[in-house]
Amino acid sequence: MEKEAKIYVAGHRGMVGSSILRHLLSQGYSNLILRTSAELDLRNQAAVDTFFAQEKPDYVFLAAAKVGGIVANNTYRADFLYENLAIQNHVIHASFVHQVKKLMFLGSSCIYPKMAPQPLKESYLLSGFLEPTNEPYAIAKIAGIKMCEAYRAQYGCQFISVMPTNLYGMNDNYDLENSHVLPAMIRKFHEAKLRGDKSITLWGTGSPKREFLYADDLAKACLFLMENYNESEFVNIGTGEDVSILELAEMVKKIIGFEGAIHWDTSRPDGTPRKLMDVSKLHQLGWKHEVELLDGIQLAYQDFLQNPKSRK
Numbered sequence: 615m616e617k618e619a620k621i622y623v624a625g626h627r628g629m630v631g632s633s634i635l636r637h638l639l640s641q642g643y644s645n646l647i648l649r650t651s652a653e654l655d656l657r658n659q660a661a662v663d664t665f666f667a668q669e670k671p672d673y674v675f676l677a678a679a680k681v682g683g684i685v686a687n688n689t690y691r692a693d694f695l696y697e698n699l700a701i702q703n704h705v706i707h708a709s710f711v712h713q714v715k716k717l718m719f720l721g722s723s724c725i726y727p728k729m730a731p732q733p734l735k736e737s738y739l740l741s742g743f744l745e746p747t748n749e750p751y752a753i754a755k756i757a758g759i760k761m762c763e764a765y766r767a768q769y770g771c772q773f774i775s776v777m778p779t780n781l782y783g784m785n786d787n788y789d790l791e792n793s794h795v796l797p798a799m800i801r802k803f804h805e806a807k808l809r810g811d812k813s814i815t816l817w818g819t820g821s822p823k824r825e826f827l828y829a830d831d832l833a834k835a836c837l838f839l840m841e842n843y844n845e846s847e848f849v850n851i852g853t854g855e856d857v858s859i860l861e862l863a864e865m866v867k868k869i870i871g872f873e874g875a876i877h878w879d880t881s882r883p884d885g886t887p888r889k890l891m892d893v894s895k896l897h898q899l900g901w902k903h904e905v906e907l908l909d910g911i912q913l914a915y916q917d918f919l920q921n922p923k924s925r926k
């Protein structure tokens with residue numbers, strides 16, 4: 615990407631979009647186009663088309679989406695399917711019509727079959743049934759991957775897709791019901807410590823395993839791939855290392871300094887038993903994560919303490 619290129623970061627106020635924005639600015643890209651969802655609702659195709667016609671971005675990072683943890687995905691099934699399909703259809707199609715030089719679509723590791731062999735290779739896409747709690751979201755993400763592939767095959771568009779593992783970091787969503795596990799744990803342990811509670815309650819059995827990548831590392835990987843990758847097949851982005859939810863809870867508990875017990879509410883879903891990314895393709899391309907999980911949790915906890923507004 616040329617330093618003076620016009621770059622549209624869709625979703626620039628979100629955890630991932632804000633990190634991509636910070637990283638672009640730090641790398642000397644300054645011709646950035648940004649719109650909040652209130653200014654440009656990406657579910658509105660006419661508005662998206664007008665915006666692309668007026669702004670004519672050269673590059674697009676598509677980090678706007680309806681996002682949430684396991685319970686949000688399972689509860690708002692229609693919204694996760696409809697909103698994500700609408701947002702990505704409009705942005706990808708407008709990028710074709712208005713001749714965007716290159717677009718990056720962000721998917722998620724939930725696109726893989728629930729019982730796929732581990733670690734998850736890119737080639738395992740569409741080889742089995744999906745995890746039911748996030749099937750609508752996963753189907754939207756799979757459609758996004760296929761759209762990028764199809765526009766490349768039929769029209770020669772330079773559209774690429776990346777599949778990040780579970781993410782955490784600055785600007786995360788700390789809502790107790792709708793967030794992902796790491797921000798939920800940070801808030802639960804912190805507030806329980808302040809109240810002097812004897813225990814906290816987490817969801818499921820604690821046995822599922824998850825891989826966690828710090829959002830600033832993801833942003834760096836996204837820029838790296840935008841500059842160095844231009845193939846039809848998507849690329850996994852992760853660390854290649856995972857922990858059980860119980861192990862994660864013990865880490866967060868120790869960092870925050872909570873001394874009570876952990877109860878597991880098994881009426882809440884566990885979700886996929888494991889989703890560890892095979893990151894050999896990413897490593898071969900020349901990128902590796904920098905922030906290890908313990909350091910990243912400490913950074914995220916500092917962000918939580920310093921940005922009370924994020925505690926929705």
Ligand SMILES: NC(=O)c1ccc[n+]([C@@H]2O[C@H](COP(=O)([O-])OP(=O)(O)OC[C@H]3O[C@@H](n4cnc5c(N)ncnc54)[C@H](OP(=O)(O)O)[C@@H]3O)[C@@H](O)[C@H]2O)c1
Binds near residue numbers: 630655
């Ligand atoms: N978080 C994770 O663990 C994770 C894991 C894998 C992949 N991803 C992917 O990474 C991307 C970003 O996720 P995130 O965690 O950064 O989510 P996030 O913090 O919830 O941010 C999502 C952003 O999307 C924008 N948005 C939502 N609906 C919109 C609409 N109708 N019109 C315009 N903008 C809209 C929001 O804009 P406003 O703030 O202006 O409302 C928001 O800033 C998504 O594609 C997600 O699937 C996330």
Ligand SMILES: C[C@@H]1O[C@H](OP(=O)(O)OP(=O)(O)OC[C@H]2O[C@@H](n3cnc4c(=O)[nH]c(N)nc43)[C@H](O)[C@@H]2O)[C@@H](O)[C@H](O)[C@@H]1O
Binds near residue numbers: 685816824
């Ligand atoms: C990255 C995203 O991951 C999402 O799946 P997924 O990893 O299970 O999403 P999380 O909501 O992060 O949950 C991960 C694991 O942590 C457990 N968990 C324990 N306590 C809590 C808690 O207080 N809050 C939450 N949220 N979880 C908790 C949860 O049961 C599950 O086994 C997908 O639904 C999305 O589609 C997306 O792919």
